[in-house]
Amino acid sequence: MPVTDVSHDMDTRTLTIVAEFAAPLQRVWQVYADPRQLERVWGPPTYPATFVDHDLRPGGRVTYYMTSPEGEKFAGYWEIVTVDEPTGFTFDDGFAHEDFTPNSDLPVSHNEYRFVAFDGGTRATYVGTYASADALQKVLDMGIVEGATGSINQIDGLLAT
Amino acid sequence: MAEDDEDRADALFHALADRTRRDILRRVLAGEHSVSALAAGYEMSFAAVQKHVAVLERAGLLTKRRNGREQLASGDVAAVRSVGSMLTELEQVWRGRIARIDELIATEEEH
Numbered sequence: 001m002p003v004t005d006v007s008h009d010m011d012t013r014t015l016t017i018v019a020e021f022a023a024p025l026q027r028v029w030q031v032y033a034d035p036r037q038l039e040r041v042w043g044p045p046t047y048p049a050t051f052v053d054h055d056l057r058p059g060g061r062v063t064y065y066m067t068s069p070e071g072e073k074f075a076g077y078w079e080i081v082t083v084d085e086p087t088g089f090t091f092d093d094g095f096a097h098e099d100f101t102p103n104s105d106l107p108v109s110h111n112e113y114r115f116v117a118f119d120g121g122t123r124a125t126y127v128g129t130y131a132s133a134d135a136l137q138k139v140l141d142m143g144i145v146e147g148a149t150g151s152i153n154q155i156d157g158l159l160a161t
Numbered sequence: 162m163a164e165d166d167e168d169r170a171d172a173l174f175h176a177l178a179d180r181t182r183r184d185i186l187r188r189v190l191a192g193e194h195s196v197s198a199l200a201a202g203y204e205m206s207f208a209a210v211q212k213h214v215a216v217l218e219r220a221g222l223l224t225k226r227r228n229g230r231e232q233l234a235s236g237d238v239a240a241v242r243s244v245g246s247m248l249t250e251l252e253q254v255w256r257g258r259i260a261r262i263d264e265l266i267a268t269e270e271e272h
Contacts (some may be wrong), residue, residue, distance in 0.1 A: 002263050003256055008248040015248050019259045023266040031262055041261040070192070126255060136247040137238055140254075 004123075013130040021122045028115050028122045029086035032056065039064070052100065058083055062091070063100040075100055088114035093128075095138065107135030169221070176220035181205070182213045189223055190236035196225075199234065 005018040021028050031037045035051035043049035043066045053063040062078040075096040083089045090113070095106035112127040130136040176182055181203060188194055188202075200210035214234055217223040221240045226233050 003259055006252055008245065008252070010245060010248070013248070015251050015255065017252065017255050017259070019262075021263060021266055027266060028262070031265065037265060040265055041258050044257055044261075068192075124259075128251070128255075133239075133247070136251065140247060140250055141238065 013133065013136055014127060016125065016127045019124045019126075020118065021124060022120075023122060025086050025115055025117045025122045028124060032089070032113070033085075035062075042066075056080060056083060056089065063096065073098065077102060086115060088112070093139075106138055107131050109135060109139060172220040173222070176216050176222055179213065179216075181210075182217055185210070185213055185234075186217055186222055186236055186241075189217075189234050190238060190241065193233050193235040195228075196232045196234055 002019045002021055003017060004020055005016075007016045008014075009016075031041060033056055035054035038054070039049045039051050042051075042064065046069055047066045049064050049066045051062065051064045053061050055061055058080055060080040060083075062080065063075070064077075065073045065075040067073055075098055076093060077096045077100055078091040078093050081090045081092065091111050092108045093111055094108040095103040097103050107130070109131070110129045112125075114125045114127075116123050130139065177186070184202075185199055188199060196211060196214055197207065199214070200207045203210055214223065214225070218225055218234075222237055223234050224237050226235075
C-alpha cells in the first residue's frame with residue numbers, strides 16, 4: 001500500500017492522508033485531469049462513479065454520480081476553488097439533486113489535494129474537512145462505503161470498547 | 162459514566178451479543194430493508210426475526226417505519242458511529258481510492 005501517513009483530527013473533523021505513488025507528478029495529475037481515469041479510481045467496483053461535467057479550473061464544476069449495487073444513484077458536485085497544475089487543487093464537495101443542481105440542505109466538505117515530486121515518484125497529500133458530524137455521516141451515507149466493511153468495523157469497534 | 166449511559170451500554174451490548182442481530186444490523190446500516198426481506202435471509206421464523214429487530218430497536222440501533230403493509234427497518238447510523246469511527250470509515254474509502262490510483266498507474270507501466 002502506498003499510504004505513508006494518516007491523521008484524524010476529531011476537533012476539526014479533518015482527515016489527512018499521505019500517499020506515495022511510483023509515477024511522475026504529471027502522471028498523477030492526469031488521473032484527476034482526465035474524467036475517464038478519475039471514474040476508474042473514485043468509486044469502488046461495487047459503487048462505480050460516472051463523471052459528467054469536468055471543468056478543472058478555478059470556479060469550474062465537476063459533477064458525478066455513484067451507482068449503488070441496487071441501481072440507486074447518488075449525485076455529487078465539486079466546486080473548484082484553486083488549481084495549480086500539476087501540484088494540486090482545492091475544491092468544495094457537495095451533494096446534488098439528479099439534475100446536478102446543488103442540494104443545499106446537505107453539507108459541503110472542503111478538500112485540498114497536493115502533489116509533489118518526491119524520491120523519483122510523487123507524494124500526494126489529501127486533506128478533507130467536514131463541517132459537522134452530520135456532514136461526515138452524510139458523506140459516508142452517500143454510498144461510498146466500500147462494501148459493508150464500514151458497518152462491520154463499527155460494530156467490531158463497539159464490541160471492542 | 163452516568164446511570165443512563167450505563168443502561169444504554171447494557172442495551173447496546175445485549176443487542177450486539179447475538180450473531181443474527183449483528184447480521185441484521187449490518188444489513189440495515191447499509192440501507193433500508195423490509196422486515197420480511199430481512200427474515201427471508203435466515204433459517205428462523207418471521208416472528209423470531211421480528212423479535213430480534215425489536216431488541217435492536219429498543220437499543221436505539223435501528224428505527225422502523227410503516228409503509229403500507231410493510232415494516233421498513235433502517236440502521237440508526239448516528240447511534241453506532243462516532244466522529245472517530247466515521248473518520249476511520251472515510252479513511253478506508255480514501256485508502257481504496259489510493260490503491261486504485263496505484264493499480265491504474267502500475268497497469269500502464271506494463272504496456
